[in-house]
Amino acid sequence: MGPTVSPGRAYSALEEKLGTAESAGDTRYSFFNSNLDTVTHANDFSQLQSTCEPFKDFRETGVHKGLWWLHVASPSDDDIEFLSRMFGLHPLTTEDIKVRELREKVELFGSYYFVSVLPPRQLGLTNAPNSSAANFYGIVFPEGILSITFGDGQDPAHVWKRIKDHQSDFSPTSDWICYALIDDIVDGFAPLIDRVQTGVEMMEDGLSITRPDEIGLALQNISKCRKEVTQIRRLLHDKTDLIRCFARHCGYSGATAAEITIYLRDIQDHVLTMMSNLTSAEQMLSRSQSKYLGRLEFDSTCMRNSLAGTLSRVTIIGTIIVTMQVISGSFGMNVNVPGQYVEGNVKWWLSILAFILGFSVLFIAFAKRARII
Secondary structure (H helix, E strand, O other): OOOOOOOOOOOHHHHHHHHHHHOOOOOEEEEEEOOOOEEEEEOOHHHHHHHOHHHHHHHHHOOOOOOEEEEEEOOOHHHHHHHHHHHOOOHHHHHHHHOOOOOOEEEEEOOEEEEEEOOOOOOOHHHHHHOOOOOEEEEEOOOEEEEEEOOOOOOOHHHHHHHHHHOOOOOOOHHHHHHHHHHHHHHOOHHHHHHHHHHHHHHHHOOOOOOHHHHHHHHHHHHHHHHHHHHHHHHHHOHHHHHHHHHHHOOOOOOOHHHHHHHHHHHHHHHHHHHHHHHHHHHHHHHHHHHHHHHHHHHHHHHHHHHHHHHHHHHHHHHHHHHHHHHHHHOOOOOOOOOOOOOOOOHHHHHHHHHHHHHHHHHHHHHHHOOOO
16 A cells, blocks of 8 residues: 555645755755666655656656655754655654654654654764754555654765666665665765774874873874774664664565575675774774773873982982081081181092092992882
8 A cells, every 4th residue: 555645735834834844954855766767866855746746646646756855954843844745654653753753763654654863964963962963764565655843864875876886786675775775874874984983094003103291192182092992882773673674574565585695695794893893993992992091190190200219309409408507507606616727728628529429429338229210
């Protein structure tokens, strides 16, 4: 059973309202027709209906020959309500799209199944859980698919090109288009993982050339990279369960189980490979962090030892100077002292000088013997 497309102009007032609102917005409609192998783009629904004859017939009669695919980018709540009435969507599906439900899932609703997939966050990974970009939403009917994205979400151009490149090898179905969109989303994680792996290798290779004053910055980079790894793993975590649910619900188009299994196994292999790469990157980051912390502790110990040695030397010098001041001060008091009135005799001066020098040498020798300096 196909989508419930209401014929005629039952929603003419709503269409007029949408056409006025969309002309100033960023909403973009794209319609794919397998019979013509073309993709028609329009800035609003009215323009799409006037420029695409197959879609006009589909809209008016509710019947379409061949495979169709309607993609809507950044729709408003009014757009979503209009599409919901046009295709007879369940209120729960409409609500999930309106609130931009982030949970990944596959739900069956009579004549279609609803797919919600979390795409990679290309901007601001540090804020990935709170990113304004919503999920990719797909409503898959036996003879077509309605896909909806928001902001910098999924770009269907890759799938359109993939259909064009392989149209001579097979006839795409709505299930296959949904698979291709999910596969493209999963492939979108590859650049993020490559960036993480490159950063991890640079951190590990830079350990031997990192200066002591750069270790703190290196540890900050490791912490940031580990946070990115955790966030990417969280985004990839539910993909395996999603693919398993997708395999259970797809098949409305008549594709055999073997064909579906082959395609979905390819996505599962990609997810498992990425998760394995992230696990390796996490282990390398943990090892690099331990090495940097060990190096930081070693440098700190060396600095403390050097500071302690310097303070010991300063203490020895200070002790010698204090002793010299006590001796010289004792013979410089304003009272009678030995040798004060002996003229032309420098023995007392030489004796005092020899005592000071001898005391200094003995004290330094004692300090070295006691390993104070």
